[in-house]
Ligand code: GDP
């Protein structure tokens with residue numbers, strides 16, 4: 001059967017660490033959406049590993065699958081396979097249906113951002129949006145075509161005939177022959193990994209344990225997030241069904257990863273953002289600099305209005321609270337349980353980003369604590385920190401299964417369900 005790990009905020013919740021943790025009990029770890037906009041960190045014996053495309057189960061030596069819903073930058077994938085093969089045997093299968101990020105996607109991502117000026121999304125400029133747009137417009141190239149020179153050439157010809165005017169409107173010209181040669185050589189290197197992952201996953205799902213690893217986070221979901229300040233895929237647990245070709249009924253346990261506070265990279269509303277001393281404390285103590293782009297993340301208090309929305313829509317069975325140690329040493333810890341806007345209070349996450357930009361968070365305040373860092377047993381956590389955790393669990397009406405007290409694998413507390 002299957003379990004899923006999904007981010008409940010704006011990404012960077014610590015999905016890499018939690019996936020690595022659960023991967024010890026899994027046979028196969030699968031990415032189902034996003035691309036190398038993701039940056040998932042796993043820290044083992046003091047060494048930091050960053051995964052952008054390969055699932056974070058790589059260091060456990062598990063079978064890795066890149067599902068059909070992922071967008072693949074082939075040169076990044078080749079680099080990452082090389083990186084991992086220095087530590088483990090790479091047992092990888094990449095969906096023949098996964099779409100390929102092309103050089104023009106990356107260039108156009110950058111130009112779109114420039115054109116948006118002050119209204120820019122703050123994308124990772126990895127070509128993610130333009131690649132998904134082409135997929136939906138039926139102008140994509142899939143991995144099964146990348147690894148077959150004849151099909152690749154055919155697709156490129158169709159796509160260039162359709163897109164040349166669009167390229168020109170961007171002031172761009174691309175040499176199709178050059179792209180063909182470069183991409184055919186990637187195809188050659190990746191051919192051994194490309195296969196039908198849909199039949200494969202369905203053939204093993206009743207006997208083996210599959211772990212799905214979400215990228216980004218629920219509030220960046222193109223459908224449910226703070227549109228248009230979102231990514232172009234579906235990180236929501238429901239995305240597993242379309243992004244990996246597996247029935248949702250087979251996913252029996254969905255774990256939501258919730259950072260003990262909030263971060264966001266890029267533009268868009270973030271009601272609990274703290275621009276002063278608290279924000280600085282969280283950014284510095286939490287090392288809140290992007291894993292992919294190195295950008296400083298915006299920081300603020302935990303937003304339970306947003307987390308509840310994420311919990312409901314993802315069908316969360318349990319949460320993993322990460323980075324609780326980062327709150328060590330604060331006098332007071334706050335958590336948002338409602339919004340105030342235009343003289344009214346409410347606790348539903350609104351559709352309108354204009355409202356979200358202007359809401360005033362309503363906070364519950366807790367006494368601060370010290371000494372969470374590195375703790376390995378629930379009993380050893382400070383009582384005041386446990387009060388904070390109980391409040392979160394009660395408010396969300398979901399049990400806490402994991403508490404992460406540091407970046408390393410060992411700094412993890414598991415709580416058995418009653
Ligand atoms: P992901 O994208 O959700 O996998 O998260 P990232 O890897 O981008 O960002 C999380 C960062 O926090 C990484 O640098 C992790 O090594 C680190 N991290 C994860 N869990 C903890 C924790 O419990 N405490 C601390 N201090 N750091 C953590």
Ligand code: IMO
Nearest residue numbers: 011012037038039122123124215216231265266
């Ligand atoms: P992981 O998997 C945090 C954000 C970008 C931008 C928006 C759109 O590490 O949690 P895109 O390049 O996807 O078109 O950018 O989404 N974003 C992320 N923020 N963590 C991520 O991934 C992200 N992937 C994209 O900063 O605001």
Ligand code: MG
Nearest residue numbers: 012039040291
């Ligand atoms: Mg990340």
